[in-house]
Amino acid sequence: MSTKPKPTGPGPDGSESAPRRSDLLRGLTAAFALALRACPGALATRVATVVVAGAAPIAASWLLKYVVDGLTSGDFRVADLTWAAAGIGLLTVALAAGAAVSSYADGRIRRATGTRAQSELLEAVNRLSGLSRLEQPAFHDRLQLAIQSAQGAERLVGAALQGAQGLLTMTGFLGSLLLISPVLTLIVVAAAVPALFAQLANSRHRADLFWRTSNLARRQIFYRGLLTDSQAAKEIRLYGLGPYFARRLREDLDGINGQEERLDRRLVRHESALAVLGAAVSTGALVWGVHQAATHALSAGDVSLLVAALAGVQTSLISLVGCIAQSHQTALLFDHFLYVTQVTDDLPAPVAPVAVPALRRGIELRDVWFRYTDDGPWILRGLDLTIPYGTSLAVVGLNGAGKSTLVKLLCRLYDPQRGSISWDGTDLRVLSAEELRRRISVVFQDPMEYDLTAGENIGLGDLDALHDQERLRAAATDADIHTALARLPQGYDTMLSRMFFPDDTEESATGVQLSGGQWQRLALARALMRSGRDLMILDEPGTGLDAVAERHVHDRLTTLRQGATSILVSHRMGTARAADLIVVIADGTVQERGSHEELMALDGAYAELFTTQAEGYEETVR
Numbered sequence: 125m126s127t128k129p130k131p132t133g134p135g136p137d138g139s140e141s142a143p144r145r146s147d148l149l150r151g152l153t154a155a156f157a158l159a160l161r162a163c164p165g166a167l168a169t170r171v172a173t174v175v176v177a178g179a180a181p182i183a184a185s186w187l188l189k190y191v192v193d194g195l196t197s198g199d200f201r202v203a204d205l206t207w208a209a210a211g212i213g214l215l216t217v218a219l220a221a222g223a224a225v226s227s228y229a230d231g232r233i234r235r236a237t238g239t240r241a242q243s244e245l246l247e248a249v250n251r252l253s254g255l256s257r258l259e260q261p262a263f264h265d266r267l268q269l270a271i272q273s274a275q276g277a278e279r280l281v282g283a284a285l286q287g288a289q290g291l292l293t294m295t296g297f298l299g300s301l302l303l304i305s306p307v308l309t310l311i312v313v314a315a316a317v318p319a320l321f322a323q324l325a326n327s328r329h330r331a332d333l334f335w336r337t338s339n340l341a342r343r344q345i346f347y348r349g350l351l352t353d354s355q356a357a358k359e360i361r362l363y364g365l366g367p368y369f370a371r372r373l374r375e376d377l378d379g380i381n382g383q384e385e386r387l388d389r390r391l392v393r394h395e396s397a398l399a400v401l402g403a404a405v406s407t408g409a410l411v412w413g414v415h416q417a418a419t420h421a422l423s424a425g426d427v428s429l430l431v432a433a434l435a436g437v438q439t440s441l442i443s444l445v446g447c448i449a450q451s452h453q454t455a456l457l458f459d460h461f462l463y464v465t466q467v468t469d470d471l472p473a474p475v476a477p478v479a480v481p482a483l484r485r486g487i488e489l490r491d492v493w494f495r496y497t498d499d500g501p502w503i504l505r506g507l508d509l510t511i512p513y514g515t516s517l518a519v520v521g522l523n524g525a526g527k528s529t530l531v532k533l534l535c536r537l538y539d540p541q542r543g544s545i546s547w548d549g550t551d552l553r554v555l556s557a558e559e560l561r562r563r564i565s566v567v568f569q570d571p572m573e574y575d576l577t578a579g580e581n582i583g584l585g586d587l588d589a590l591h592d593q594e595r596l597r598a599a600a601t602d603a604d605i606h607t608a609l610a611r612l613p614q615g616y617d618t619m620l621s622r623m624f625f626p627d628d629t630e631e632s633a634t635g636v637q638l639s640g641g642q643w644q645r646l647a648l649a650r651a652l653m654r655s656g657r658d659l660m661i662l663d664e665p666g667t668g669l670d671a672v673a674e675r676h677v678h679d680r681l682t683t684l685r686q687g688a689t690s691i692l693v694s695h696r697m698g699t700a701r702a703a704d705l706i707v708v709i710a711d712g713t714v715q716e717r718g719s720h721e722e723l724m725a726l727d728g729a730y731a732e733l734f735t736t737q738a739e740g741y742e743e744t745v746r
C-alpha cells in the first residue's frame with residue numbers, strides 16, 4: 125500500500141485560487157478550540173503569561189518615570205522611590221518567571237494539541253466507510269498535507285498569543301505616549317500604520333508563494349519517497365532511475381528557491397525602507413522630547429517614558445507583524461487539517477440503519493451499474509446475479525472484467541450508481557456498513573503485509589482472538605503456513621519486518637521477510653480466523669502460491685467452504701470448476717452461468733478459457 129502522494133494540479137484539489145483572508149480567522153478559531161479541548165489548563169496559564177508579559181513593560185516604564193521625575197525635581201519621599209524601584213524589580217522578576225512558565229505551558233500545549241490533532245485526523249479518516257475518497261488524488265494530497273500540518277494548531281495558537289502580547293504592549297505604550305503628547309502619538313501611529321500594512325501585504329505575498337509552490341513541494345515528497353522506498357528500490361535500481369528522479373527533485377527545489385529568492389529581494393527593499401522610516405520617526409521624536417525637556421515643557425521622567433514607549437511600540441509592532449505573517453502560512457496549511465477532519469462520509473449512512481441478520485436466503489445483485497468516477501468508464505453495466513445461501517460461487521473472466529470490483533461492492537466499499545445489492549432481501553445501503561463487514565471474511569487480491577509479528581498478522585482477522593494461540597495455529601494450518609511459521613526464529617512471535625522490532629528484542633535482532641506466496645498464505649490464514657462468518661470471499665487466493673501449495677490450500681478451502689456461502693475469484697480454471705455455480709463476467713455483465721459441466725456443454729467463453737488453460741498445461745507437459 126503506497127502512502128506516497130501523487131502530484132496533481134497547482135493547489136490542493138488542483139484549484140488555482142489562493143486561499144481567502146477568512147481562512148486565517150477560521151484557522152485561528154479552530155486552533156484555539158482544539159487547544160481548549162486538548163489542554164484547557166495550559167492554555168489558561170499561557171493567556172495569563174501573555175497578560176503579564178504584555179503589561180509589565182508598560183507598568184515598569186511608568187514606575188521609572190515616577191523615579192526619574194522624583195530624583196530630578198528633588199521633591200520626593202525616599203520610601204516612595206524605594207517602593208517604586210522595588211516595584212520595577214518585582215516586575216522584572218515577574219517577567220522572567222512568566223517567560224519560564226510560558227515556555228513550560230507552550231510545551232504542554234504543543235504535546236497535547238499535537239496528539240489530539242493526530243487522533244482527530246485519524247478518527248476522521250476512519251469515519252470514511254468507503255474507498256472512493258481515499259482514492260481521489262486531490263483528497264489524498266489534502267490528507268498528506270493535513271498530516272504534516274497537525275502541529276499547525278499549536279503554532280497558530282502560539283503565534284496568536286504572541287501577537288496578542290505585542291498588541292497589548294503596543295496599545296499600552298501608545299496610551300502612555302498619548303498622555304505625553306497627542307501629536308507625538310499621532311506621528312508614531314502614522315509611521316507604524318504603513319509599516320503594518322506593508323508587512324501584512326508581504327505576509328500575503330509569502331502565503332501566495334507558498335500556495336503557488338505547494339504543488340512543487342508535494343512533488344518533492346513524491347520523489348523523495350521513490351528514492352527512499354524499499355519497495356520502489358528494485359525498479360529504481362534495475363532501470364537506473366535514481367539520478368533521473370534526483371534531478372527532477374533538484375529542478376523542483378530550484379524552482380521553489382528561485383521564486384523565494386525573487387520575493388525575498390523585493391521584500392528586503394520594502395523592509396529596509398520601512399526600517400529607515402521607523403528609525404527616522406523615533407529619532408525625530410526623541411530629539412523633540414529632549415528639546416521639550418530642555419525648555420521645561422516635558423519632565424525628565426516624560427522623556428524616559430517617551431524612550432521606553434518608542435522602543436516598545438517598535439518592538440511590539442515587529443513582533444505583531446511577524447506573528448501575523450506566521451499565522452497566515454500556518455493557517456493555510458492548517459486549512460487542510462480542517463478540511464479532512466470535517467469531510468463527510470463517502471458512503472451515505474442509512475438514516476435508520478437496519479441490523480444485519482445472519483444470511484439465510486442469499487445475496488442478490490439487480491441491474492448493478494458501477495463506475496469509479498463520474499467521468500470514468502462503466503465497469504459494471506446492469507449486472508444481475510443471485511448467490512443463494514450455502515452456494516459456492518466461482519467468478520471468472522478476463523483481466524479488467526470487473527471481478528474485484530464486484531467483490532468490493534459486495535463489501536460495500538462503494539455503492540453502485542444504479543441498481544441494488546441486497547442481503548436477504550435488504551438493500552446494503554440501509555444496513556450498517558460496519559456490521560455488514562463483520563459478517564464477511566475476505567482475502568483481497570492485494571492483501572496487506574503488516575510490519576507486525578506472524579501471530580499478529582493472522583490474529584488481525586479477528587481482534588478478539590488476537591492472542592488465542594490455538595485459533596492462530598488452526599488458521600495457519602488451514603492456510604498451510606503453520607510449519608513455515610513454527611520454524612521462524614521466534615515462531616509466531618517473529619517480527620515480519622526489516623524496519624521494526626518487538627519492544628523487548630535487542631536492536632541487533634533482525635526481522636524476517638516472507639516470500640510473496642507465504643504472505644499470501646498468511647493473508648488466507650487471517651481470513652480463515654473469520655471462517656465462521658456468513659460469507660467468505662477469496663479474490664485470487666492462489667496468486668503467488670506454487671502448484672503444490674495451491675493444491676493443498678484448494679483442498680482445504682473446498683472442505684471449509686462446504687455448506688457455507690462463498691465466492692471465489694480465480695484465473696485458475698482447475699480451482700474454479702469445483703464450485704456449485706460458476707459465472708463468467710464480461711462487458712460488465714454476467715455472460716454465462718452454470719456448473720462446470722453445463723458451461724462446458726455450452727461451449728462458450730468459459731469452455732474457451734478452460735480448454736485454453738488445459739491445453740497450455742498439456743503442451744508444457746509434452
Ligand SMILES: Nc1ncnc2c1ncn2[C@@H]1O[C@H](COP(=O)(O)OP(=O)(O)OP(=O)(O)O)[C@@H](O)[C@H]1O
Pocket residue numbers: 259496497503521522523524525526527528529530569
Ligand atoms: N480504484 C479504482 N479506480 C479506478 N478504476 C479502477 C479501480 N480499480 C479498478 N479499476 C478499473 O476497473 C476495471 C475492473 O477492474 P477489476 O480489478 O475489477 O478487474 P478484475 O476483473 O478483477 O481484473 P484482474 O483479473 O486483472 O484482477 C479495470 O479497468 C480497472 O482499471
